[in-house]
Amino acid sequence: MAYDAFLLLSFGGPEHPDDVMPFLRNVTRGRGVPDERLAEVAEHYYHFGGVSPINQQCRDLLAAVDAEFAAHGVTLPTYWGNRNWAPMLADTVARMRDDGIESALGFATSAYGGYSSCKQYWEDIAAARAHVGPRAPRIAKLRQFHDHPGFVGPHTDAVRTALAELDPARRATTRLVFTAHSIPVTMAETAGPEGGRYTAQLHETAALVHAGSAPDLPWDLVWQSRSGPPQVPWLDPDINDHLADLAAKGVTDVVVSPIGFVSDHLEVLWDLDNEAADTARDLSLGYARAATPGTDPRFVAMIRELVQERTDGAGRERLGTLPVWDTCPAICCPPPKRPGAGRGGPAQPGAAQGAT
Incomplete structure (x- = not known):
């Protein structure tokens, strides 16, 4: 299958103190978590000036991926959409549609399987495509990369x-x-x-x-x-x-x-x-x-290699033995059952983010 774009998928985060509470409400929507509990979590963000570093980290990563693609002849334009804060995924998918994109490869900023770290991103994609409508581009997932x-x-x-x-x-x-x-x-x-x-x-x-x-x-x-x-x-x-x-x-x-x-x-x-x-x-x-990969050149090259596995049939680079796959079964990683929330709301938003 031919692909004509690359899409970076991440969790999102506030970039101004005024963003913090709206962001936390996005994260916990539908869980019944009261604002007073969210205010406790908000203090973690205010400790850092009300700014999460994750959006800038995504910008830096996308810039590095652009350079890596250019250096290795990968001609896919790159896009970025978040689950919980701007740029929201539905807005990005709409922009891709307007740019004439028909089929993209999605890379989530989590190496592992699981509901929040993997499957929920593909639910996000389905919701964003449904919001955009019939001309929304198709978006396929790149595999998990825990042992790359x-x-x-x-x-x-x-x-x-x-x-x-x-x-x-x-x-x-x-x-x-x-x-x-x-x-x-x-x-x-x-x-x-x-x-x-x-x-x-x-x-x-x-x-x-x-x-x-x-x-x-x-x-x-x-x-x-x-x-x-x-x-x-x-x-x-x-x-x-x-x-x-x-x-x-x-x-x-x-x-x-x-x-x-x-x-x-x-x-x-x-x-x-x-x-x-x-x-x-x-x-x-x-x-x-110890530090995380961030924009380490090996990590950036890995993203390009994952793309080329799908576009050019390149071999899989792996160090482990657990099975990996490109298309997850429908029964894979069901969402958690959410009991009634209250004081027990999230101590930190974003279970198993890894993404972010």
Whole structure:
């Protein structure tokens, strides 16, 4: 099939203090989360001037993709649309229609399977196309990329760099801690045709990064950014609880690597650089946070390679063994059942974003 455009899909974020509450209402629409709870979450954004870094990160990534495409003879024009804030996906799809685009390849800023990190983006596409109408371009998905060298490599090097910040004399009591966005346990159990795809992919990525960065050190996969009613079980342990457990067991230093994410957006900055860093300081743990891929040239080249898999039949670059596919089954990754919300609204908007 021929494609005539590339579409970057992301979560979106506020770019001005006045955007914060409308953005949070978009994120939580239909969940019954009261404004007073959203106001608590809003403080995380106000801590950074009311601006989420994710939109600028998307602009930077798209500029890098444009340059990568030009350097390798990929002639697709590029577009960008968000789930929750401008540029909204429906507006972008309308612009693509007006530009004469008929068929595009969509790249979501999340490496993993799961409802919020994968399937919801394709629901967003269907809704945007329905809103635009009969002439809306067709949009196909690019595959998940949790084990692509262009994703694993930057994370691996970032762990090595972070380790260099710690005291080498304490390496014997140093541990790697990989993090990703927590999701409801029931969602994790149904993430993929066989169930458990989200957690399985994350464990594979963690194992690959560990093997390439510090195979002599022990490692764990833990969770961050939990949201939702407290009575609903989510994947645990939380990063902060885990740090306390490690300190009690004699660990002196940790490298925290957010392998669940592609860029240093607000959930990384708040949950890891503020909350988890504060927890480590209170526990007298040495703490270094590894970077995310961002616009690393290998990550940008990976996006071009994923496109060429579909346009030119290029071979798949993979380091892992879990199956991947281009078209997900209709039964894949059902949405979570949402209990009545109240005080238990999201502590951070965007379950399993990774995207953002």
